[in-house]
Amino acid sequence: MPHRLLKFALSPDYPESRMFRAPSRLGDRYDVVIIGGGGHGLAAAYYLARDYGITNVAVLEKDYIGAGGTGRNTAIVRSNYLTPEGAAFYQTSLELFQDLSRDLDYNLFYSERGHFTLAHSPASLRTQRWRAEVNKHLGIDSRVVAPGFIKECVPELDLSCGGQQAPIYGALYHPPGAIARHDAVAWAYARGADERGVEIHQNVSVTDIDVRDGQVAGVQTDQGYIATNKVLSAVAGWTTSITEMVDLRTPLVIYPLQALVSEPLKPFLNHIVVSASLHLYVSQSSRGELVGGASLDPYELISMRSTLDFAEGLAGHMLDLFPCWSQVNVVRQWGGLCDMTPDFSPIMGTTPIEGFYIDAGWGTWGFKATPVSGLTMAHTVATDADHPLIRPFNLQRFSDFQLVGEKGAASVGH
Amino acid sequence: MKLVPCPVNGLRPLQEFHFGGEVRDMPDGEAVSDAEWADYVFHRRGEGAVKREWWYHVPSGVWFIAERDNRTDEFVRSYLYEENGDG
Numbered sequence: 001m002p003h004r005l006l007k008f009a010l011s012p013d014y015p016e017s018r019m020f021r022a023p024s025r026l027g028d029r030y031d032v033v034i035i036g037g038g039g040h041g042l043a044a045a046y047y048l049a050r051d052y053g054i055t056n057v058a059v060l061e062k063d064y065i066g067a068g069g070t071g072r073n074t075a076i077v078r079s080n081y082l083t084p085e086g087a088a089f090y091q092t093s094l095e096l097f098q099d100l101s102r103d104l105d106y107n108l109f110y111s112e113r114g115h116f117t118l119a120h121s122p123a124s125l126r127t128q129r130w131r132a133e134v135n136k137h138l139g140i141d142s143r144v145v146a147p148g149f150i151k152e153c154v155p156e157l158d159l160s161c162g163g164q165q166a167p168i169y170g171a172l173y174h175p176p177g178a179i180a181r182h183d184a185v186a187w188a189y190a191r192g193a194d195e196r197g198v199e200i201h202q203n204v205s206v207t208d209i210d211v212r213d214g215q216v217a218g219v220q221t222d223q224g225y226i227a228t229n230k231v232l233s234a235v236a237g238w239t240t241s242i243t244e245m246v247d248l249r250t251p252l253v254i255y256p257l258q259a260l261v262s263e264p265l266k267p268f269l270n271h272i273v274v275s276a277s278l279h280l281y282v283s284q285s286s287r288g289e290l291v292g293g294a295s296l297d298p299y300e301l302i303s304m305r306s307t308l309d310f311a312e313g314l315a316g317h318m319l320d321l322f323p324c325w326s327q328v329n330v331v332r333q334w335g336g337l338c339d340m341t342p343d344f345s346p347i348m349g350t351t352p353i354e355g356f357y358i359d360a361g362w363g364t365w366g367f368k369a370t371p372v373s374g375l376t377m378a379h380t381v382a383t384d385a386d387h388p389l390i391r392p393f394n395l396q397r398f399s400d401f402q403l404v405g406e407k408g409a410a411s412v413g414h
Numbered sequence: 415m416k417l418v419p420c421p422v423n424g425l426r427p428l429q430e431f432h433f434g435g436e437v438r439d440m441p442d443g444e445a446v447s448d449a450e451w452a453d454y455v456f457h458r459r460g461e462g463a464v465k466r467e468w469w470y471h472v473p474s475g476v477w478f479i480a481e482r483d484n485r486t487d488e489f490v491r492s493y494l495y496e497e498n499g500d501g
Contacts, residue, residue: 240460249453252460253435254484299433302462302485309415309428342456398456399449 019187020194026201029227030058032381033219034234035206035242037061038070039182039367040359041234042189043374044381045198051375052382055197059190060221062205062238066186069236072304072336073367074259074281074293076272078115078177080135080142081408085392086345087138092389093372094176100371106188108180109286113272115177116150118321120166120277128172131408135174145173153271161320165278177272179283179291182367189374209245209356216355232357232381234373237302237337239360246353250360251398252339255296256303257364258310260333262325264288278317290328292318296338296364306335338363344409348377348393349386357381358395365409419492420471421478434468437479464490 007015032048034041037059048054061067077097079090101108119125128144135142147159150171159168190200208220209231218227233242243250269284279295294314297307311333319326340363341347347361359377362369376387386394392404416428441454459465462485469480469492480492 241462244461249457250460251456251458253458254460298428300435300467300484301487303487305487307416339460399452401452 019191020200023199023201026204026221026223026226027058027199030199031056031228032230032232033057033226033228034059034232035219036068036233036235036238037065037186037190037200037202038068038234038236039066039186039189039370040070040236040362040373040377041232042186042193042200043370044232044234044359044377045193045200045374046189046196047374047378048382049193049196049198051378054382057193057198058226059193059198059200060204060206060219061200061202064202065190065200066183068238069336069338069362069366070186070370071183072259072334073182074283074291075179075182075285075367076115076177076281076283077110077180077368078174078272079140079368080115080117080131080172080174080177081406082131082134083345083404083406083408084138085404086406086408087135087140089372089389089393090368091138091140092375093369094178096371096375097178097180097368098176100185100188104188104192106184106191108184108188110178110180111286112176112178113270113283114153115174115272116145116154116274117172117174118150118273118275118277119169119171120161120275122169124277125169128170131172140174141176142172142174145171149173154269154273156268156322156324157273158321158323162323165317165320179272179285181286185367185370189370206242206245209242211246211353211356214352214354216353229355230357230381231355232359232377234359234377236360236362236366237339239339239358240302243358243360246356248351248353248356248358248395250347250395251342252347252361253300254302255299255338255340256301256305256335257293257296257338258306258314258333258335259291259293260311260314260330261285261292262290263329263331265290265328273321275317275321278320280314280317280321282318289331290318290325296340297335302337304335304337306333342398343403344406345404346373346390346393347395348373348390349380349395350384351395361393363409416487418469418471419480419489420469420474420476421493421497422476423471423474426471430472432470432472434470434477437466437468
């Protein structure tokens with residue numbers, strides 16, 4: 001038995017220090033209040049403290065750290081997007097991710113797998129080729145590959161889909177596509193922020209935001225009032241309840257997205273496999289579980305319930321691609337909330353309310369953007385001006401008819 | 415299986431339906447400002463509430479309005495557009 005484990009068994013007290021403190025009560029005033037203790041909010045807190053020396057910051061989480069979208073996604077990181085704005089943004093995030101374990105001194109199990117987006121028709125292969133060319137032009141490692149290459153990488157895959165679905169004509173291949181341990185990302189950012197003086201308050205709900213003459217003055221919580229002039233809303237699927245408090249109109253509508261995991265298996269699936277036609281993406285986690293997700297639920301709902309219809313549908317499509325999985329058991333399924341925008345790009349930056357900043361519209365693409373969102377929102381909050389990378393994503397674009405139509409987004413029909 | 419109340423066909427499985435979004439009144443495009451028109455085109459009432467929504471029963475080709483709580487997924491009632499929900 002390793003010595004370290006023995007220490008846990010014999011010590012009367014828990015022998016490790018906690019990842020971050022649990023402050024007993026809220027302060028009266030903070031320079032910045034961040035609503036939402038998920039990856040994005042905690043990353044913003046971390047970069048605010050590290051890069052701008054702003055440490056009198058409270059992160060308010062109504063549940064526990066990472067209870068929302070951060071712990072509910074399928075943990076895929078990639079940057080093969082289609083718009084120049086989106087590609088530049090996600091590529092920055094991917095580069096930050098590649099170094100993040102070292103940066104935060106915490107093993108995030110970041111694992112580069114190679115990402116296949118399968119084409120089930122000549123038309124879809126043409127779209128993949130278009131995406132590959134745009135990606136190459138933007139300096140992103142991405143190319144179209146033939147069925148033989150896919151079979152070589154993923155021998156279990158049935159290229160004919162058992163005759164049940166259209167066969168596979170090729171794929172878009174993105175070698176840097178990766179997976180990471182999503183909750184560790186939130187914990188590591190939380191620790192980094194905490195070490196620099198940020199307060200993380202779990203189980204604190206924001207009930208109202210105090211706006212006076214178009215300027216944020218404070219935040220009302222279920223545990224008292226906090227005075228502050230800067231509020232960052234980083235609550236993704238719960239954004240509409242926050243924007244309602246400040247009377248801010250947005251295009252956001254909330255849809256559930258469901259996912260499931262299988263029992264752990266010996267490592268065999270090295271790559272991430274995505275099929276837009278079959279509404280399926282799957283990878284094998286470092287624990288050996290097959291992690292799979294589908295498309296959005298078919299109608300608006302602000303609830304994290306999961307359904308048998310989803311598990312049945314996804315399992316059926318998994319078997320179309322991987323018939324050899326027919327004896328594998330599903331052990332867990334869950335739902336998360338997606339705040340969808342009409343152009344599949346996020347809503348980030350300043351708003352018409354002075355001191356109210358928004359990090360939302362994370363739909364089905366939020367986890368991969370965690371580091372870059374933290375970095376750019378910290379800049380935006382600290383300097384009161386949108387970071388250049390997120391200028392195209394300002395809420396104002398819906399009043400100016402300047403949408404950023406992102407057809408490289410996952411789990412959505414285009 | 416989720417069942418949806420159709421005013422013509424009664425309770426039917428969700429798979430037979432399309433969701434059409436919240437019922438919204440279109441302003442007169444000629445009379446409103448660009449900002450008001452953009453607000454109509456893009457912005458939505460995304461928060462939790464009982465909302466009037468368009469639903470379509472695909473096999474019978476019926477569009478109708480359902481009142482549904484988008485937090486609990488409970489259908490309150492449904493009716494055809496011309497019935498206006500008052501009858």
